[in-house]
Amino acid sequence: MDRIEFIKKSALFCGAIMVGGALIESCQKNNPAPAPVNFSINLTDPAYAALKTVGGFIEYSNAIVIRTGASTYVALSDICTHSGCTVSYYSNQNQIVCPCHGGTFDINGNVVSGPPPSALAKYNVSVNGNTLTVSS
Numbered sequence: 001m002d003r004i005e006f007i008k009k010s011a012l013f014c015g016a017i018m019v020g021g022a023l024i025e026s027c028q029k030n031n032p033a034p035a036p037v038n039f040s041i042n043l044t045d046p047a048y049a050a051l052k053t054v055g056g057f058i059e060y061s062n063a064i065v066i067r068t069g070a071s072t073y074v075a076l077s078d079i080c081t082h083s084g085c086t087v088s089y090y091s092n093q094n095q096i097v098c099p100c101h102g103g104t105f106d107i108n109g110n111v112v113s114g115p116p117p118s119a120l121a122k123y124n125v126s127v128n129g130n131t132l133t134v135s136s
């Protein structure tokens, strides 16, 4: 190997290390933490009428709240675990979809497909009378 060839190969090697390091660093910045939430809503408020129906949902304060049964609800973080984009619930597909890289989650927050490395955070839900409370 002559001197020119050695310099070219060294430059390629160093470039590969720099790109690899940048990729590793960017991956480490992924998997953002869910936002802490703590809110209550009045289920008789017309603004939350969607929650009167099984399958209905609202998106509120970094959470997606879905009515899953006659008296059961699930509340999930709306922050994608891949790179932090805001996910949305599509009730007709019964899936939560991330618009950035196509990650999908089921209504329990589990990853169905795509690059998200982990499930959406699940929040605590309690109902007392007409008050639904969601907390992290």
Ligand code: FES
Pocket (backbone or CB within 6 Å): 080, 081, 082, 083, 084, 085, 098, 099, 100, 101, 102, 103, 114, 115, 116
């Ligand atoms: S940020 Fe959601 S799939 Fe990439």
